[in-house]
Amino acid sequence: xxGYLARTIGSFRRIAAIVLRHVYLLRRSWPRIxxxxxxxxxxxxxxxxITLFFVNHSSWVAQxxxxxxxxxxxxxxxxRGQLGVSVIFMEEMWSRNLxxxxxxxxxxxxxxxxxxxxxxxxxxxxxxxxxxxxxxxFHYSIYDLGLPLIAxxxxxxxxxxxxxxxxxxxxxxxxxxAESLAWIAIFxxxxxxxxxxxIDVLPPWLQHVAFMLPSSHVFEGMRxxxxxxxxxxxxxxxxxxxxxxxxxxxxxxxxxxxxxxxVGGQLVQVGE
Amino acid sequence: MPNSVITVERLSKRFGDVTAVDEVSFSIAQGxxxxxxxxxxxxxxTTLAMLLGxxxxxxxxxxxxxxxxxxxxxxxxxxxxxxxxxxxLPHRLTVRENLTVYSRLYGLPHIxxxxxxxxxxxxxxxxFNRTYGQLSSGxxxxxxxxxxxxxxxxxxxxxxxxxSLDPDSADYVRGYLETYQAGSGATILLASHNMSEVERxxxxxxxxxxxxxVDRGTPRSLLDRYGRQNMEEVFxxxxxxxxxxxxxxxxxxxx
Numbered sequence: 227x228x229g230y231l232a233r234t235i236g237s238f239r240r241i242a243a244i245v246l247r248h249v250y251l252l253r254r255s256w257p258r259i260x261x262x263x264x265x266x267x268x269x270x271x272x273x274x275x276i277t278l279f280f281v282n283h284s285s286w287v288a289q290x291x292x293x294x295x296x297x298x299x300x301x302x303x304x305x306r307g308q309l310g311v312s313v314i315f316m317e318e319m320w321s322r323n324l325x326x327x328x329x330x331x332x333x334x335x336x337x338x339x340x341x342x343x344x345x346x347x348x349x350x351x352x353x354x355x356x357x358x359x360x361x362x363x364f365h366y367s368i369y370d371l372g373l374p375l376i377a378x379x380x381x382x383x384x385x386x387x388x389x390x391x392x393x394x395x396x397x398x399x400x401x402x403x404a405e406s407l408a409w410i411a412i413f414x415x416x417x418x419x420x421x422x423x424x425i426d427v428l429p430p431w432l433q434h435v436a437f438m439l440p441s442s443h444v445f446e447g448m449r450x451x452x453x454x455x456x457x458x459x460x461x462x463x464x465x466x467x468x469x470x471x472x473x474x475x476x477x478x479x480x481x482x483x484x485x486x487x488x489v490g491g492q493l494v495q496v497g498e
Numbered sequence: 499m500p501n502s503v504i505t506v507e508r509l510s511k512r513f514g515d516v517t518a519v520d521e522v523s524f525s526i527a528q529g530x531x532x533x534x535x536x537x538x539x540x541x542x543x544t545t546l547a548m549l550l551g552x553x554x555x556x557x558x559x560x561x562x563x564x565x566x567x568x569x570x571x572x573x574x575x576x577x578x579x580x581x582x583x584x585x586x587l588p589h590r591l592t593v594r595e596n597l598t599v600y601s602r603l604y605g606l607p608h609i610x611x612x613x614x615x616x617x618x619x620x621x622x623x624x625x626f627n628r629t630y631g632q633l634s635s636g637x638x639x640x641x642x643x644x645x646x647x648x649x650x651x652x653x654x655x656x657x658x659x660x661x662s663l664d665p666d667s668a669d670y671v672r673g674y675l676e677t678y679q680a681g682s683g684a685t686i687l688l689a690s691h692n693m694s695e696v697e698r699x700x701x702x703x704x705x706x707x708x709x710x711x712v713d714r715g716t717p718r719s720l721l722d723r724y725g726r727q728n729m730e731e732v733f734x735x736x737x738x739x740x741x742x743x744x745x746x747x748x749x750x751x752x753x
Binding site: 236239247317321327330493494 | 513543544547550551552553554572575576578579580582584585586587588589590591595598599600602603604605629645
């Protein structure tokens with residue numbers, strides 16, 4: 227076996243080991259599973275009833291009855307994607323386990339791989355559960371979006387991972403006192419992501435800022451599918467290109483924070 | 499030093515204005531059991547953390563198994579391990595799950611029989627399916643030691659290996675470390691406040707004070723030099739700077 231192949235297999239085994247650690251945790255803790263589904267479900271129910279109301283009072287919503295439920299579920303893909311990375315990382319800090327992890331052969335980039343995997347699992351559980359309840363309660367299936375749904379999902383979760391890495395790195399470097407960032411940071415981007423309204427509602431200067439986010443292209447794309455029955459490839463490409471920069475930036479930022487933590491001693495003394 | 503496993507040259511660590519480790523140089527011979535001894539804030543844990551790569555030095559060089567730890571850490575880490583009462587394992591995982599995860603991180607084969615043997619040897623069988631958070635501090639120390647021995651390390655770094663253990667359990671663990679060291683030829687470097695532990699286990703003692711090495715020798719040679727009956731009295735002499743009366747100059751004692 228070549229050295230490169232052996233190293234790659236070793237990396238995947240270590241990623242799998244960290245995933246196993248968190249699967250053990252999830253399996254033992256029903257409140258954690260409940261928490262995964264709770265918020266997406268509550269949000270979906272809220273926006274479901276708002277949709278029922280607006281269908282009779284708004285011609286815009288009436289064009290595509292599922293537009294608000296789709297928006298809330300897709301927003302939760304972004305939010306859960308980010309939270310999945312940040313919370314799994316904080317689990318290691320809460321259990322004061324980082325020091326043990328990083329005296330093993332685990333590399334930071336492998337931890338990132340494990341964070342992404344766990345984030346994906348958590349997002350599928352959380353948003354997947356809510357989407358099934360939406361079918362039962364409101365007779366609306368987000369899966370009717372078809373293949374574009376996969377493109378939307380991938381772009382939103384990757385953007386969530388990027389922000390999750392920056393948040394995690396910040397918490398590692400500056401301590402658990404910064405952990406509230408994990409729950410609030412993403413919401414700074416919600417008003418300019420055009421989740422529930424088109425981007426052209428924003429002032430022109432803010433539209434330029436909005437279109438620097440992959441999420442705004444995804445939500446514009448979602449509306450194109452639901453209202454115009456058109457899949458906008460240009461918006462997909464924009465989101466993908468922006469996500470390359472977001473993901474690269476997130477990984478670099480995390481690795482820089484990790485190095486700063488090795489300088490400052492935060493891997494040894496985890497705390498506030 | 500021939501066959502040295504650890505070579506440290508002019509190692510320093512500063513945190514802002516505070517110098518935690520100050521131009522420390524030493525080597526640890528293969529197959530020896532060495533101790534970093536010193537009071538609170540002497541720089542023991544900081545030195546161990548730099549050896550492990552958890553902490554980057556402000557300056558200096560660390561070589562382990564002939565590899566530069568700052569550049570080739572991942573070549574070395576699979577051959578060493580570490581235990582400390584100050585770094586935990588996940589509380590909600592059972593002992594078995596924790597050790598399984600770490601076995602996988604080290605890429606170990608035959609995990610089940612390996613864990614069964616360690617559980618038997620370290621008397622963990624009765625707590626193997628309990629969560630780590632439910633354990634007493636003494637039980638946690640034994641589990642952490644089991645984790646540190648999973649990969650049968652050639653170099654074992656231990657921060658206060660018998661902290662929180664009752665005298666009987668501590669004696670058992672010391673005996674186990676002696677047997678492990680004799681059987682494997684591993685090198686052990688431990689930081690400890692327990693002087694009887696150091697006298698029993700170690701053939702090389704490095705004494706730190708305020709980040710500097712102030713003395714070094716075998717327990718016997720240190721007892722002779724200070725004219726004391728046990729290492730606790732030597733420790734107090736050094737803590738109270740009486741080493742200067744014995745003509746020992748800081749930083750001139752490293753081998």
